[in-house]
Amino acid sequence: MKHIVTLERREGPVDPMPKAPRPQEEGGPRRPDTGSPDKDSLMKRMRKVDPKQAERYRQRTGE
Amino acid sequence: MALFGIETEYGITRDDVPEMDPVVESMELVRAYLTASFERRWDYAGEDPHEDARGFRASGLQQDKEEDEFSKVDARRPFSFHEMKSDLVLPNGARFYNDHTHPEYSTPECRTLRDLLAQDRAGERIVLRAAHRRNQMLGGARVRLYKNNTDFHGHSYGCHDNYLVPRAVPFSSLVAGLVPFLVSRQVIAGAGKVGTEAQESRYVPGGYQLSQRADFMETELGVDTMHDRPILNTRDEPHADRRKYRRLHLIIGDANMCEYATALKVGTTGLVLDLIERGAAPCVELDQPVIALKQLSRDPDLKAVVRTKEGRTLSALAIQERYYEAASRELTGSGEESDWLLKEWGETLHLLARDRSQLIGKLDWVTKQWLLETFIQEERLGWDDPWLASLDLEYHNVNPEQGLYLGLEAEGKAWRMTTDELIEEAIRNGPGDTRGGLRGVCVQRFSHQITSVQWERIQFAGGIRAHHLDMGDLFDPQEVRRCMNVFQRAHSPADALATWSHRKDTGT
Numbered sequence: 001m002k003h004i005v006t007l008e009r010r011e012g013p014v015d016p017m018p019k020a021p022r023p024q025e026e027g028g029p030r031r032p033d034t035g036s037p038d039k040d041s042l043m044k045r046m047r048k049v050d051p052k053q054a055e056r057y058r059q060r061t062g063e
Numbered sequence: 064m065a066l067f068g069i070e071t072e073y074g075i076t077r078d079d080v081p082e083m084d085p086v087v088e089s090m091e092l093v094r095a096y097l098t099a100s101f102e103r104r105w106d107y108a109g110e111d112p113h114e115d116a117r118g119f120r121a122s123g124l125q126q127d128k129e130e131d132e133f134s135k136v137d138a139r140r141p142f143s144f145h146e147m148k149s150d151l152v153l154p155n156g157a158r159f160y161n162d163h164t165h166p167e168y169s170t171p172e173c174r175t176l177r178d179l180l181a182q183d184r185a186g187e188r189i190v191l192r193a194a195h196r197r198n199q200m201l202g203g204a205r206v207r208l209y210k211n212n213t214d215f216h217g218h219s220y221g222c223h224d225n226y227l228v229p230r231a232v233p234f235s236s237l238v239a240g241l242v243p244f245l246v247s248r249q250v251i252a253g254a255g256k257v258g259t260e261a262q263e264s265r266y267v268p269g270g271y272q273l274s275q276r277a278d279f280m281e282t283e284l285g286v287d288t289m290h291d292r293p294i295l296n297t298r299d300e301p302h303a304d305r306r307k308y309r310r311l312h313l314i315i316g317d318a319n320m321c322e323y324a325t326a327l328k329v330g331t332t333g334l335v336l337d338l339i340e341r342g343a344a345p346c347v348e349l350d351q352p353v354i355a356l357k358q359l360s361r362d363p364d365l366k367a368v369v370r371t372k373e374g375r376t377l378s379a380l381a382i383q384e385r386y387y388e389a390a391s392r393e394l395t396g397s398g399e400e401s402d403w404l405l406k407e408w409g410e411t412l413h414l415l416a417r418d419r420s421q422l423i424g425k426l427d428w429v430t431k432q433w434l435l436e437t438f439i440q441e442e443r444l445g446w447d448d449p450w451l452a453s454l455d456l457e458y459h460n461v462n463p464e465q466g467l468y469l470g471l472e473a474e475g476k477a478w479r480m481t482t483d484e485l486i487e488e489a490i491r492n493g494p495g496d497t498r499g500g501l502r503g504v505c506v507q508r509f510s511h512q513i514t515s516v517q518w519e520r521i522q523f524a525g526g527i528r529a530h531h532l533d534m535g536d537l538f539d540p541q542e543v544r545r546c547m548n549v550f551q552r553a554h555s556p557a558d559a560l561a562t563w564s565h566r567k568d569t570g571t
Binding site: 029030041042043045046047049050051052053054055056057058059060061062063 | 072074075076081085129162163164165214215216218219220221223262263288289290314434437438441442448449450452453454455456457465467470471474478479480
């Protein structure tokens with residue numbers, strides 16, 4: 001019997017216990033810049049959305 | 064805090080195929096992530112969704128009939144059951160597979176919110192990479208993936224949050240303590256939705272509500288997950304030593320794009336579980352929880368009140384305040400993460416009542432409402448314009464070049480706990496202190512010797528008899544690290560299992 005399969009890619013030896021930084025350390029929570037949004041950029045992206053996209057979108061019931 | 068994890072079913076569509084087969088597309092998407100041919104290895108033998116935490120086994124589920132119908136159709140397809148499922152166990156300990164009609168990514172078990180967020184975001188990137196590869200095969204950008212919960216035609220799919228809970232906590236205590244909390248949790252964890260709908264019924268455009276899933280919740284308690292969905296799912300599949308543990312399987316939640324919303328959703332639920340375990344949860348008995356859930360969802364002004372069994376009325380914020388105050392009294396100082404959560408939970412409730420604009424980029428329903436209101440003003444639309452449902456959908460698109468939320472995030476308008484580096488690391492490795500990370504180490508080191516996997520068990524081939532690693536009671540972080548260290552250093556699974564067995568016996 002053959003066995004499985006590589007998944008994505010095999011990584012080399014790694015630290016088995018990677019340490020996640022604490023919230024206040026580097027890479028910790030960053031507050032959003034609550035200034036004015038770049039309306040032009042976001043509005044441009046929103047205008048590109050096909051108004052009928054949701055009408056066409058059909059899924060089967062999941063869990 | 065408990066051990067926790069999130070399962071996310073993604074919506075999938077193809078731009079070039081009007082009548083797409085979701086089973087085949089989901090299967091092909093998962094397989095596109097592989098770099099070699101697929102062979103089965105998930106073991107379904109230990110799973111039984113009919114077991115009910117109230118102490119009985121359901122003779123049938125509402126969805127059984129539909130599943131039978133699907134099975135008849137599936138039997139005509141040129142694939143076996145396991146080929147259709149295409150279960151992958153990834154090097155980070157996550158599961159990625161076709162949950163019948165949706166690609167599903169289940170994070171490995173996590174112990175900290177930071178790990179959970181990184182693993183949840185890793186899932187977004189993994190499905191996106193699978194879509195890129197699938198698109199390359201198809202010769203163009205055709206597959207779209209959505210981290211949401213509705214198709215705006217009465218079909219919902221889930222994002223389930225799971226928690227390890229001691230079996231000693233009576234299920235009746237979980238029900239009493241959790242139902243009011245879950246009914247009101249949507250004020251922080253709702254993903255927002257344009258319009259209203261119900262299970263497999265007509266979508267009604269217009270209006271805006273807090274939650275994607277509230278429309279699909281039909282009963283207070285139940286073992287079903289596809290029909291008659293319950294506020295509190297009673298499925299009793301612990302995926303652990305049944306004598307000691309339960310797995311709380313919550314199906315009421317929305318799929319969140321905002322990291323902050325995910326952190327508060329899972330974090331505050333963990334705090335409430337701590338309260339229940341200590342017998343310190345507030346006593347709130349809602350008169351009609353299912354109706355209350357929908358009433359609160361459909362009131363983005365947060366003014367609606369719901370009736371308790373005592374005849375009093377409470378708003379969603381008032382219910383949340385009760386839980387927050389109990390948690391502050393009981394749990395302040397119990398841990399760094401708990402203290403952070405209490406601070407953020409309190410501040411969020413305060414801002415929801417007073418200055419919601421400060422929650423843009425932190426809570427999905429607030430962020431989406433702000434985007435849509437801005438667009439409505441710019442384009443002079445009404446809330447019943449069908450364009451808004453499409454924008455709602457695209458908020459959840461996981462392609463950073465298309466998704467509205469990810470566009471906002473790219474502008475620095477979204478609160479982040481993760482970094483891109485942390486997410487990439489989460490794609491490569493699971494948490495270092497949970498059996499999820501250990502599962503990932505086994506996949507990285509001994510992929511070719513693994514014959515089957517369940518959440519609590521890994522079966523290896525080799526020698527005269529098969530060997531397995533039992534993780535049904537492997538939750539102590541120090542013990543996990545010791546076991547992980549053994550599997551990192553061993554030459555073979557057999558060596559690792561022998562060493563681990565010896566160390567457990569001798570306590571070394």
